[in-house]
Amino acid sequence: EIVLTQSPGTLSLSPGERATLSCRASQSVSSSYLAWYQQKPGQAPRLLIYGASSRATGIPDRFSGSGSGTDFTLTISRLEPEDFAVYYCQQYGSSPPFTFGQGTKLEIK
């Protein structure tokens, strides 16, 4: 089973700032099958990034993903008030279980 470790656990920033979230895998994620999700309170998660760097439909271009192998990053270039939420990474490659990271809470400073 691939274990995903996200850091930091909580990130406190102000609107307009840049956010960098990390996801590290215990072993290589095949074909960059790494996704990022955003979850706001009381809502289902929403897919932001898939294939490590491709934005899902309707996702603003201030969200970007990068990385390969075992190290992946989600960057929000300029935080908007609606971006404060919990973010999860997930690997969905060829071998289940398709584990999630424990999440990073992005909060307003």
Next chain:
Amino acid sequence: EEQLVESGGGVARPGGSLRLSCAASGFTFDDYGMSWVRQVPGKGLEWVSGIKRSGDTTAYADSVRGRFTISRDNVKNFLILQMNSLRVEDTALYYCTRGFLGGPLDYWGQGILVSVSS
């Protein structure tokens, strides 16, 4: 518009059973693998089970293997999760999602609550 609507949740006793259903609409159901994901309120996400679009391949998290069974009806466009031998630790919000092997979870239902308590 793609839509996933879960039903069948509720309260069960430890050792009991529940059957979750997910009605899919707005897309060609048998073109996609499907998964169930759960979340204890206030906690993180846990992938539970998935099924390929044809239904011939399934997978489970270790925590539910042997107790839960995933299936699908590609005629009626339903995803099913049969949950047997329920445990208190199965208490969670269960999400129906589109996506499985090699595919991200690109659409999610609103979730259905399962509570296991004596």
